[in-house]
Amino acid sequence: MRHIPEVRRRRLGDELRKLRQSASLTSGETARLLGWHQSKVSRIETGVSGVKDEDLAALLDALGISDPQLRALLSALAGTSSGGPGWWMAYGGVIPPQYRDFISLESQARTARTLETSVVPGLLQTSSYARAVTRAALEGLPAATVDSLVDVRLARQEVLRAAKPLELHAVLDEAVLRREVGGPEVMRDQLRTLSLLAALPHVRLQVLPFSAGGYIGLTGPFVIFSFPHITDLDLVVLDHLTNSLYLERKEDLEAYCAAFRTMQAHALSPKDSLDLIAGIGDGA
Template sequence: MQHGPAVRRRKLGAELRALRTLAGLTSGQAASRVGWHQSKVSRIETGRSGVKAADVHLLLDAYEVKDAQLRQLLVALAGADDRGGRHHWWHAYRGLLPPAYRDFISLESQACRVRTLETNVVPGLLQTPDYARVVTRAALDGLPDEQVDALVEVRLARQDVLRARRPLRLSVILDESVLHRQIGGAQVLAGQLKRLQEAAQLPHVRLQVLPFAAGEHKGLLGSFVIFSFPNIADLDVVVLDHLTSSLYLERKEDLQAYTDAFNSLLGQALSPEESTDHIAGIGDGA
């Protein structure tokens, strides 16, 4: 169980080590190619130290890695791409966003697939502006209006991953209680339910409702998110949110347990078509 930066360092180091081996280089030879001491390469590969995006570029060049998507993912794991002063969009909010949230957004922006169980609120990628504002204000009571507005902007900007040329594949299981919770009042909830119906029509979004009738289920202990990434099969990570931090689970047994739980919940949930109809019915009765 680790925090996001530690997970990213370990995953990035393991992948760089695999690429070095594939290139037929020892750690000493790799260090010589980029003008470093061998110990720096070792520290990076074991995840004991962080690595700048520019240094990842140097190593990937030394290993003659041409795959643009793989390069982009590995650079993202290191953090912002600082070559030429380019940064990811969320760095404009660096002073406002806690590190754990920035790390979550970074992983989300590079994921190819997200599976999530939500038991309390609509996931951020599907929230309306009004719903997002109420949730943000409730979670961060006392925050000035301008900071709340900025955080809502961040939440809405995150949703661009669903509109990208290669959109994120999103699979959501919503506990039925989320659909009835009067967040923001009847009007805000009605708008949010309509948004869910619209999102469910997207080919890369799968939305299923876990009905009250399902009774006891594996999701009773709380929400979770499973990130999956292109090109690197063992990069998957589970994220558990807490009030002041997030925990990242990346051991194979943890990943398997949460994957099995998610698949089990899929079997208890309504089908996507039934879920859309169910949401529409709740909206009509609101």
């Protein structure tokens, strides 16, 4: 069983405890149903330890949880393959555990709210742009590894084409549009692709123009994930060069959600944002 971020273990434990209480079962009764020691149930519910694939499936069966989406989400939080192995597991030798965790959360989320201050969000990148970003951010990688990382980036974009697609709300600093990544032709193609994707009904794209001056998100990019079925499970992810930081405290979530609303209010409207993108693309 691989390492799972503590924030996810605690969140999973909280939800399993609520489901057990809704089923009117004590931890001792649940343990007896499963043939476990009560301490095992307690360790899982408090997030002290993770849970194996087969144990999570058995626990959800004992609690009467049959909804496939809820089971899949809980499996994603647990980092198990109970809902079927994610496609990203095939890239286990290329992408680090933190990135696999991020992708598993993204694949189960209902909504993603993201601020980007330097580059186009991964879900909206073209292959050429993704390749240029990867080469610049991770210098010296073998060509085959770069190819695999680009494949992963493009495969992630399937969440926007699913039957129930991810709702993406993206706020981009104008610098994202003007930073020439990969050369003029790569950038022109990327800007055209942004315009096409922004026209999708489940994608809302806004640009924070230079004229807006300083703003609260200047300290760095972030993503807020929201999930179906489970309330109060919003999760903030801060991406760093070698790691990802998960924020779960209510105060942190409220601060980032409020910051995102503020940036949306100061950003150009989706229509004006598209006009700006088109204008920059024409001049590129």
